[in-house]
Amino acid sequence: MKDVTFGQYYPANSIVHSMNPAVKILLTIAYIVAVFMVKQFYFLGFAACLLAVILITILAKIPFLKVLKSVKAVIFFVLLSAILQLLFNKNGTPLWKGGFITDVGLLTAGFITARIVLMVLGATLLTLTTSPVDLADGIETLLFPLKLIKFPVHEFALIMSIALRFIPTLIDETDRIIKAQKARGADFDSGNIFKRAKALIPVLIPLLISSFRRADELADAMDARCYAGSKKRTKYKKTPFTVSDFFGLVFMAGLIVGVVFLNGFII
Amino acid sequence: MEQIIAKDLYFTYDKQTPALKGVNFTVQKGEYVAIIGHNGSGKSTLARLLNGLLTPTLGTITVDGIVVGDKKTLFEVRKRVGVVFQNPDNQMVASIVEDEVAFGPENLGVPRKEIKERIDFALSAVGMQDFKRATPSRLSGGQKQRIAIAGVLALKPDVLVLDEATAMLDPQGRKEVLSTVQKLNKEQGVTVVAITHYMEEVTKADRVIVLSDGEMVFTGTPKEIFLKQKELKNLGLEVPLAVYIAQKLKEQGVEIDGDVLTQSDLAEALCKL
Numbered sequence: 001m002k003d004v005t006f007g008q009y010y011p012a013n014s015i016v017h018s019m020n021p022a023v024k025i026l027l028t029i030a031y032i033v034a035v036f037m038v039k040q041f042y043f044l045g046f047a048a049c050l051l052a053v054i055l056i057t058i059l060a061k062i063p064f065l066k067v068l069k070s071v072k073a074v075i076f077f078v079l080l081s082a083i084l085q086l087l088f089n090k091n092g093t094p095l096w097k098g099g100f101i102t103d104v105g106l107l108t109a110g111f112i113t114a115r116i117v118l119m120v121l122g123a124t125l126l127t128l129t130t131s132p133v134d135l136a137d138g139i140e141t142l143l144f145p146l147k148l149i150k151f152p153v154h155e156f157a158l159i160m161s162i163a164l165r166f167i168p169t170l171i172d173e174t175d176r177i178i179k180a181q182k183a184r185g186a187d188f189d190s191g192n193i194f195k196r197a198k199a200l201i202p203v204l205i206p207l208l209i210s211s212f213r214r215a216d217e218l219a220d221a222m223d224a225r226c227y228a229g230s231k232k233r234t235k236y237k238k239t240p241f242t243v244s245d246f247f248g249l250v251f252m253a254g255l256i257v258g259v260v261f262l263n264g265f266i267i
Numbered sequence: 268m269e270q271i272i273a274k275d276l277y278f279t280y281d282k283q284t285p286a287l288k289g290v291n292f293t294v295q296k297g298e299y300v301a302i303i304g305h306n307g308s309g310k311s312t313l314a315r316l317l318n319g320l321l322t323p324t325l326g327t328i329t330v331d332g333i334v335v336g337d338k339k340t341l342f343e344v345r346k347r348v349g350v351v352f353q354n355p356d357n358q359m360v361a362s363i364v365e366d367e368v369a370f371g372p373e374n375l376g377v378p379r380k381e382i383k384e385r386i387d388f389a390l391s392a393v394g395m396q397d398f399k400r401a402t403p404s405r406l407s408g409g410q411k412q413r414i415a416i417a418g419v420l421a422l423k424p425d426v427l428v429l430d431e432a433t434a435m436l437d438p439q440g441r442k443e444v445l446s447t448v449q450k451l452n453k454e455q456g457v458t459v460v461a462i463t464h465y466m467e468e469v470t471k472a473d474r475v476i477v478l479s480d481g482e483m484v485f486t487g488t489p490k491e492i493f494l495k496q497k498e499l500k501n502l503g504l505e506v507p508l509a510v511y512i513a514q515k516l517k518e519q520g521v522e523i524d525g526d527v528l529t530q531s532d533l534a535e536a537l538c539k540l
Contacts, residue, residue, distance in 0.1 A: 133362045158360075165362045168404035214357045220320055221358030224350045225371040225422060226342050232376040236369035236383070 008070075010128045015244045016060035017129045021138030023245040024126055030252045031122040034259050035115055041107050044262040046114045052255045053121045060129050070124035071117055078116050085109040136160040137239060154230035166214070173210060177203050270296045270426060270458055271317070275326035278312055278481075286312040288481040289326070296425070299452045299459045301469035301489075304478035305503040310462045313478070314430035317460065318348040330426065346375065349419030351432040355403075355411035364390070364414055365399045371422040382421075389417040392455065393447050409440025413447055420451070426458040427451065433468065445471070466507045470528040477502065490526050509533040 011017075016024075031052070038045030057067050071078075085108045092104030130138070140157035147153050178188065181202050188199050271294040278287040287309045294300050304310045315321040316328055322336035329335065335344050352358045361367040365386050372382045390396045393413040403411055412432055419427065429448065433441040449471055451457045461468060469475045475492045477485040479502045485492055492499070493510045505511070513527035513536065521540070527533045 133366075161362065162360060165359065165404075169356050214354075217352060217354060217357035218360070220315075221350075221352055222360065222370075223320060224318055224345060224352075225418065226345045226374040227370075228342070228374060234373050234376050234379060234382065236373055236379060236386075237366060238379065 008124070008127050009131045010062050010066060011131075012061045012129075014059060014061045014129070015247070016056060016125075018242070018244055019129075019248055020141075020239045020241055020245045021130050021134040022141035022239065023138075023241065023248060024130055025135070025138045025142060027248050027252045028122055028126040030256065032119055034252070034256045035118050035122065037256070037259050037263070038115070039263045041111060042263050042265065043111075043114070044265055045259040046118060048255060048258045048262055049118045049122075052251070053118065053125065055251075056125050060125065062125075062128055066128065067121060067124055070120055074116060074120050078113050081116070082109040082113050085112060132164045133161060134239075136164060137237065141239070152230070154233065162218070169214075170207065170211065174203065174207055177206050268296045269293045270298075271328070271330050271460070273316075273326070273328045276313070276316060276323050276328060277325035278309075278316060278321065279324050280312075285324075286481050287316075287323075290478070290481070290483050292476055292483065292486065294426075294458060294460060297452070297456045297458055299449075299471065299473045300461070300476060301472035301474070302460065302462045302476045302478060303464060303466065303469055303504065305464060307480070308478040309481040310464075310478050311430055312481075314350060314428050314460075314462050317426070317428050318350050319344050320350075342375075346422055347424055348426045348428060349422055349424035350428045350430055351412070351415050351419055353431045353434050355408060355415050355435070358415050359403050359411070359418075362402055362404075364395070364401050364403060367403060367414060368417050368421050371418055375422065385421045385423070386417075389420040392420055392451060393417045407440060408436045409443035412436060412440065412444050416444070416447060416451075420457075424457070426460060429459070429461045429463070431462055431464070433463065433465065441465075441468075464504075466505055467529075470507060477504070489528055493528070 031049070035046075035049050038049070053067070054064075057064055086101050086105050089102055089105030089108055092102040095101050095103055095106065127135070136157060139160065140153060143151070143153045143156065182188070186199060186202060188196065190196075191199070271292075273290060273292050276287050276290040277285060279285040290309075290313065302310050302313060312321065316323055316335065317330075319335045319341050327334060327336075330344055330347050333340050333343055333347075335348075359367050360370050368386045368389050369382050372385050377385065386399070387396065390399060393416050395410065395413050395417060398406065398410070398414070403414055406414065415432075416427070427448065433444050436444065445468060448459055448461065452459045459472075461472065463469065469492070470489050472489055475485075475487060475489050476483055477492060477499070484502065485495060485498070493506045493514075496506050496511070496514060499506060506514075507529070509527055509530045509532065513523050513533055517523050523536045524539055525532070525536060527536055
């Protein structure tokens with residue numbers, strides 16, 4: 001359990017990986033907007049989005065399979081919405097005489113499927129190329145304007161990064177507690193779902209208590225290192241806006257223009 | 268020069284059972300002092316008092332003439348007295364080594380360029396300069412604890428307090444941390460206050476303070492302390508095995524030369540026979 005990598009970050013040395021995380025988050029949002037801008041049944045716009053995904057995947061040096069795997073998580077949702085469209089969309093003409101599947105239903109099903117799949121692929125590229133720590137950093141940068149309304153951006157960002165920092169520690173701890181309870185005869189693998197859920201209580205309670213103890217010690221350690229909130233604090237980590245970010249912006253602008261342009265053509 | 272002066276320190280957590288009952292001691296600049304005691308002797312309380320995490324119920328403690336426990340000078344004290352705690356996992360804030368070391372200087376508002384220098388200095392002082400971009404959760408206990416020391420060193424403290432910093436480490440990790448601390452003491456002139464319950468760790472100290480039930484029972488060089496074997500045993504403390512063997516041999520009439528504090532001392536003395 002020790003080598004569990006949380007999130008799905010795929011480390012590589014690429015132009016996409018080295019981009020500013022804040023820019024990457026914004027570009028991902030722009031990409032999703034582009035996917036939604038594709039007018040109904042103008043499938044060429046989707047082709048442009050797919051092309052963008054393929055290009056980014058190549059630039060990021062990520063195997064295609066890794067990106068495609070992300071669709072697995074939403075496959076049920078995709079199939080359900082497609083089937084519902086096929087069965088219940090009564091617009092248009094039936095595909096065969098007396099049939100209940102209409103041409104509009106079929107197109108809508110395909111359209112919705114493409115939209116969801118492309119959206120997931122784009123979002124996956126963000127999490128594949130950005131480590132959780134960088135993501136938290138990017139979110140902090142983007143939240144910065146909220147300082148104007150006195151939102152504690154620094155504190156929020158610190159909470160996020162401490163949470164990320166403690167994930168491997170708590171996984172280790174869970175592992176240890178499970179082993180300790182098993183050594184005393186605890187049974188986690190048999191019985192119905194309620195029985196199994198109940199068996200987890202002797203794991204969760206020690207975990208919760210030790211988390212409080214850890215929090216207490218961490219607070220002391222932070223105090224000892226002169227932590228006093230965001231006042232007068234400087235920031236060591238710097239994520240500059242680089243050439244790759246500029247190219248990213250141009251690329252995404254190109255995609256949006258392309259989608260708008262292709263919205264004029266119908267197959 | 269006296270860097271730390273503790274006068275009549277008295278501390279109680281719950282107003283009934285005092286954790287410290289009138290402790291007096293001084294620490295010289297550049298000295299390596301070990302504070303030893305069994306569980307509940309008040310040694311960890313003392314560590315917390317040294318940098319103002321706790322405030323003494325009675326008595327005073329000063330560092331470089333600054334009174335500890337005054338809210339206004341709290342950060343002045345904490346800048347001077349760095350504490351490394353027992354559990355390396357519970358004192359790290361960041362997921363990347365250099366960010367972790369940067370945390371202290373960031374809190375002080377040190378400019379970015381200087382933080383960079385401080386990170387390089389602190390990491391090379393603990394011999395971890397090659398791990399700048401590493402993830403602490405993948406390092407060994409000894410390495411993690413050295414990172415924790417680097418995190419404290421980045422604040423440029425004059426005094427390094429180790430609150431049982433080796434208690435959770437394996438023998439290898441303990442060795443790494445102890446030799447790092449000794450090096451800092453000798454080469455950088457950092458005053459060290461090492462709190463421990465391992466007798467082996469006090470052999471390298473200039474001076475040892477033995478605490479029991481919140482009171483200071485002995486103070487002296489490691490050699491002087493080890494002579495009080497019986498008294499130590501009554502306090503639940505054992506002298507190191509090498510010291511014990513040397514003393515037993517002496518009692519049996521074997522002529523052991525010199526002062527035996529460590530295993531290598533013992534080996535040398537035995538070879539001379």
